[in-house]
Amino acid sequence: MSRSEPSALPLLPDRDCGGCVECCRVIPLDLPELAKPTGELCAYCVEGAGCGVHAIRPQTCRTWFCLWRVIELSDDWRPDRSGIVVRPDGLETGEITLYVVRRTDFLTSMEVFGVVAGWIAQDVDVALSVPGPVGTYPARAVVTDWLRPAVEAGDRDDFNRRVAASLDRLEQHDWQADGITARYAVHIA
Numbered sequence: 001m002s003r004s005e006p007s008a009l010p011l012l013p014d015r016d017c018g019g020c021v022e023c024c025r026v027i028p029l030d031l032p033e034l035a036k037p038t039g040e041l042c043a044y045c046v047e048g049a050g051c052g053v054h055a056i057r058p059q060t061c062r063t064w065f066c067l068w069r070v071i072e073l074s075d076d077w078r079p080d081r082s083g084i085v086v087r088p089d090g091l092e093t094g095e096i097t098l099y100v101v102r103r104t105d106f107l108t109s110m111e112v113f114g115v116v117a118g119w120i121a122q123d124v125d126v127a128l129s130v131p132g133p134v135g136t137y138p139a140r141a142v143v144t145d146w147l148r149p150a151v152e153a154g155d156r157d158d159f160n161r162r163v164a165a166s167l168d169r170l171e172q173h174d175w176q177a178d179g180i181t182a183r184y185a186v187h188i189a
């Protein structure tokens with residue numbers, strides 16, 4: 001996806017969304033010109049190519065970026081590869097949310113363990129989130145204190161067990177409908 005500035009957050013130079021379109025699927029929009037439920041791929045999105053209305057896309061689409069575009073994370077963290085959308089909300093208050101849209105091998109990698117351990121060591125609060133059925137809000141929980149013993153022990157297996165247990169529990173969530181009815185009305189004036 002060829003998103004470009006301006007963003008609400010300063011973007012890393014030389015980093016592009018490439019073929020990723022995860023946010024065009026997972027993020028709900030409820031705008032006059034474009035409404036789409038949580039988890040529905042935007043009808044303007046062309047898989048592997050990006051936004052079909054790029055020049056006239058809504059302001060929200062111009063300013064919303066996942067943190068892979070903002071902070072130094074390896075290429076493996078790109079959401080379509082990693083299955084993890086690192087959400088930007090909460091950053092100002094020292095909180096980072098890993099929105100796990102798919103469980104991948106990467107989720108249990110040394111890379112994820114090391115990065116999350118680093119955040120916790122720096123007193124960043126870490127939350128996990130999972131999507132529900134299309135049209136419902138995601139579930140989310142702060143898991144810093146739950147993960148901390150595994151992090152402090154340097155025990156990646158225990159860390160992975162704790163992450164999996166948190167995700168299992170979140171997936172039992174009583175999903176609430178987002179109440180958004182799809183509306184696609186972005187037009188060239």
Ligand code: SF4
Binds near residue numbers: 054
């Ligand atoms: S309008 Fe474009 S950038 Fe916005 S959600 Fe749809 S495809 Fe993505």
Ligand code: SF4
Binds near residue numbers: 016024065066079
């Ligand atoms: S989830 Fe991140 S990398 Fe993927 S399209 Fe959205 S902003 Fe770009």
